[in-house]
Amino acid sequence: MSGARTVHLLRHGATVRPGCLLGHGDVPATKAGIADCVRAAAALSFDHVVSSDLRRAAACAAAIGSAVRHDARWRELDFGDWDGRAPAELDAAALAAFWDDPDTCPPPGGECWSGLVARVDAALAELADATLVVTHGGAIRAALAGACGFDARQVWAFDLPCAAVVTVRLWDDAAQIVRLSA
Secondary structure, eight states: OOOOOOEEEEEOOOOTTTSSSSSSOOOOOOHHHHHHHHHHHHTTSSSSSEOOSSHHHHHHHHHHHSSEEEEEGGGOOOGGGGGGGGGGGGGGHHHHHHOOOOSSSSOOSSHHHHHHHHHHHHHTTTSSSSSSEOHHHHHHHHHHHHHHOHHHHHHTOOOOOOTTTEEEOOOOOEEEEEEOOO
């Protein structure tokens, strides 16, 4: 099929702050997390590397390839006042409302779900065939929502541990998931 592109979405490696909501906070990945991403990428075929500009993704991308293009649109959801905090520290009702409807109940001072989906969808549309994107769990879920039509509840069902890879085959008018690996 003409116009088809393969894009690999790789979640960054484990961070030095596991278990926290890490949005736009610039927390680094661990050495082991970076190594996990290098191993995951070794099994993929790609010609281009794009990365979120946040350190936890950028360091993994740099370890994978030398010609990395950074794009802030691939950042994680902005968790606003919740950034860097553990879920147990937050108001349980507010957190439950966010997970139930992240578009109408975004984190205080943070980004709504549709904002994340819109910026990731725009970034995804510009990618060339055979591209590896090193990004974040929320951005991968947003890419699946935009490309495949999943709603927020459906994308939360995907388990995306650090260094997980989702490969999608994209056409101008449709997308098909071809592989999900962790």
